[in-house]
Amino acid sequence: MTLQTTRAPITTLINHKEKPKKSEKTLRAIQRVGQAVSLAVGRFVTVGEAIANENEELKEEMYFACQEARRAGESIAHLTDVGAFDQPESDTRATVYTDKTGMIKAARLLLSSVTKVLVLADRVVIKQIINSRSKVLATLEHLEKVSSFQEFVQIFSQFGNEMVEFAHLTGDRQNDLKDEKKKARMAASRAILEKCTMMLLTASKTCLRHPDCESARINKGGVFHRMRLALDQVIEIVTDSRQNGENEIHPTSIYADIKEFKMKVEGLRDNLHGISKENLTTMLELILEHTEDFTDSAYTSHEHRESILELSRQARLELEQLITVWKQAQCLKAKEATEDMELAIIRTRQCVSELRRELQNTAVESAGELLKCYTEHVVLKALKVSGVEANLEALAECTCKLSEQKEQLAETSRLLRHVSGTEPLEITCLHAEETFQVIGPQIISAAQTLALHPSSKIAKENLDVFCEAWESQLNDMSILLKEINDVFEGRRGEKRAYLSLPRPGEQAKIAKLGLELRLHTSDIDAETERWEDQDNEILRQAQTMSSMAYSMYLFTRGEGLLKTTQDLFHQAELEDDEKAILTMETEKFPSLCQQLQMSSKTPVHGKAAIFAKVDTAIQETKNIMTVLMKVLSLCYKLLKKVRQ
Secondary structure, eight states, X not given: OOXXXXXXXXXXXXXXXXXXXXXXXXXXXXXXXXXXXXXXXXXXXXXXXXXXXXXXXXXXXXXXXXXHHHHHHHHHHHHTOGGGOOSXXXXXXXXXXOOXXXXXXXXXXXXXHHHHHHHHHHHHHHHHHHHXXXXXXXXXXXXXXXXXXXXXXXXXXXXXXXXXXXXXXXXXHHHHOOOHHHHHHHHHHHHHHHHHHHHHHHHHHHHHHSTTOHHHHHHHXXXXXXXXXXXXXXHHHHHTSOTTSOOOOOOOOHHHHHHHHHHHHHHTTTOTTSSOHXXXXXHHHHHXXXXXXXXXXXTSOHHHHHHHHHHHHHHHHHHHHHHHHHHHHHHTTOSSOOHHHHHHHHHHHHHHHHHHHHHHHHHHHHHHHHHHHTTTOHHHHHHHHHHHTTOHHHHHHXXXXXXXXXXXXXXXXXXXXXXXXXXXXXXXXXXXXXXXXXXHHHHHHHHHHHHHSTTOHHHHHHHHHXXXXXXXXXXXXXXXXXXXXXXXXXXXXXXXXXXXXXXXXXXXXXXXXXXXXXXXXXXXXXXXXXOSOXXXXXXXXXXXXXXXXXXXXXXXXXXXXXXXXXXXXXHHSOOHHHHHHHHHHOTHHHHHHHHHHHHHHSOOOSHHHHHHHHHHHHHHHHHHHHHHXXXXXHHHHHHHHHHO
């Protein structure tokens, strides 16, 4: 129950046309609405009281608000109850529901008490997120200080569970947020935390394996620092306050500035004194100053640069002409814009609109060309090779090229932000710019570690993880570019659904399951790292299953080799020889594997059914990973005993 669902029936009751007589049908309809309100309030209050029982500090306040809501609901039911009157039917029709004052009073009490309950419940949710974040931070600090691999595995498992809980709470909060800007900021913070959780695992393992390696320490430190910043931002969003007490200042965009400038110019039609000439001139100069981001960029073509400069010059001339005729109109003491002024307003608006379109084309073309160049990830591949070969000279060359790519991508993200068209997309562009600036140096430090320890499997895995994060961000930038194009072409309300998954809410559920699955595979990877005999058959089969689960996780993010739901179902069909060894280790495996086999092979039709099947496949794979983790740990202990 929400304020919206409560308001509609109450508005119906209050605004019902008053007539001297009401038909039996009308009276029964009014009674049904009153009963529906009362029942809904009853269910709502039950939830509120349950929240009160679990939160002692809000118990008294919540109970009082719930009692008020219940009383108001009962009052509305009584006022609309035909059977509450013992008069003859004809009198009943004349008498029932004539107490409009009583209805308004009950409605006001209901709405105020429901609002109070919702506010208190919101405080509970915020408190849950703050407490969850505190647990994550505490475990994060513990993880940063561990010195033994065994201790790290244990604590990381706890950390994974805490991160899943935090992801669920913040995901629900993100869905509940009405402010699109906050929703975009929350999405960016959660994306950082999800990706950093995977980086933290390999960066920490590398540091534990090579404790004296400076580049490994730098790499690990960068991950922990970024996670803390993202955790802080989540709390800033849910509490609507900055950690240091200062207000957050986001850079303005040309798109927003031009929109405001055009509104001010348009306003002159009705009010010649609505804004000063100096303020209007300052607004245009600020816009033109921001266009220097485009004209100063080394990646803007000569044609676009010349066009932007020419349109900027024209915009100044058009505003000067507008100000001239504006002054003339004021001298004539005109109450509204003259014909000359109308023409000047139209020309000024058209000119800045053309400038905005030119900037949009420049940014979009630049981003499109850049993404095409980096599709093959040539520099990343060369960086990996130079690391494995310990070729420091080649590594230095690749480092320079990656640094140049980083600056290009960051600058392109900045230009896209200027023309993105909506505040949420501006925030996504800011997130992209920051991500390239951060991950670039982390890839370099990971590559330097591998070059110093070329035979280290974990150093190689760590570099792979950071390179995957870079590739993932390039993929996100491609999606961002499409969304910005949608805004340009008037398709702003359209949402791009991934493959055959139905609605955004269901996609969010799949994403949560995917994160849980990835954390399970991380636990298994950490467990397998402890084994001395990397050729052990049990270990090899476990790694195969973990790899399968990882592919399913990538699918939930819209990445990897699994492109359709059919690919996912095929991946879930385990081969008999891959099951054989592991199924002998525990009685749980046969039934779990059989469930996964059956659900994956069962044909389904329709989007809802496909979603349910995806959900089942990922959930059952997660259950297998949980058992697999226990089996590996047990086998490791038994092998150690045998060798002793």
